[in-house]
C-alpha cells in the first residue's frame with residue numbers, strides 16, 4: 001500500500017475511534033444528568049413539609065400568642081397601644097414595629113397558616129398518639145380556624161373594632177370546638193387526641 005494512502009486510512013480509523021469515545025462519553029453524561037435531581041433545570045421538586053414540634057408545642061408557640069393578640073383587641077383598641085421604647089426589639093406584637101392594627105392582621109395570618117401546620121401528617125400529641133388530622137371533625141375545625149384567622153386579618157385591615165369582635169368570637173369557637181373533643185377529655189393528657 002502506498003504510504004500516503006496508509007496514513008490516510010490510519011487517520012480515519014483514529015478519527016472514528018475518537019468519535020466513538022466522544023459519543024460514549026456524551027451518552028454517559030446524559031444518563032448521569034437524567035438520573036440527577038432536577039435541581040437547576042427549572043422544575044425542582046417542592047421540599048416536603050417537616051414536623052418539628054408536638055401538637056402542644058405548636059399550640060403554645062403559635063396559636064396561643066397569636067390568638068391573644070386578637071383577643072386583646074376586643075377590649076383595647078389596637079390603635080391606642082403605644083409602641084415600645086425600642087419597638088424593633090419588642091416581644092409584644094401590639095407594641096412592636098408591626099404593632100397596632102397591623103399586629104391584628106399578622107396574628108390572623110399566623111392562625112390561618114397554623115391551620116396548615118395542623119393538617120400535615122406526622123405530628124404527635126403529648127399522649128404519644130398521632131394528631132388525628134385525618135378525622136373529618138378535625139378537618140372541619142381546622143377549616144374554622146383558617147376562616148377565623150382570615151376574618152381577623154380582614155378586621156385588622158379594616159381597623160374595625162366591630163369586625164374584630166366578630167373575628168375573636170370565631171377564633172374562640174374554633175379553638176374550643178376542637179379542644180372539647182380532643183383536649184378536654186376524661187383521663188387527662190394521656191387520653192388526648194383519640
Ligand code: HEC
Pocket residue numbers: 054055056057059060063064067111118124125126127138141142145171174175176178179182183189192193
Ligand atoms: C383541630 C383541633 C384544634 C384546634 C383548632 C385548636 N387546638 Fe389547641 N389543642 C388541640 C389539642 C388536641 C391539644 C392537646 C395537645 C397535646 O396534648 O399534645 C391542644 C392544646 C392546646 C394548648 C396547650 C395545652 C396544654 O396542655 O399545655 C393550647 C395553649 C392551645 N391548644 C391553644 C389553642 C388555641 C388558642 C386555639 C385557637 C386559636 C387552638 N388551640 C385551636 C387541638 C386544637
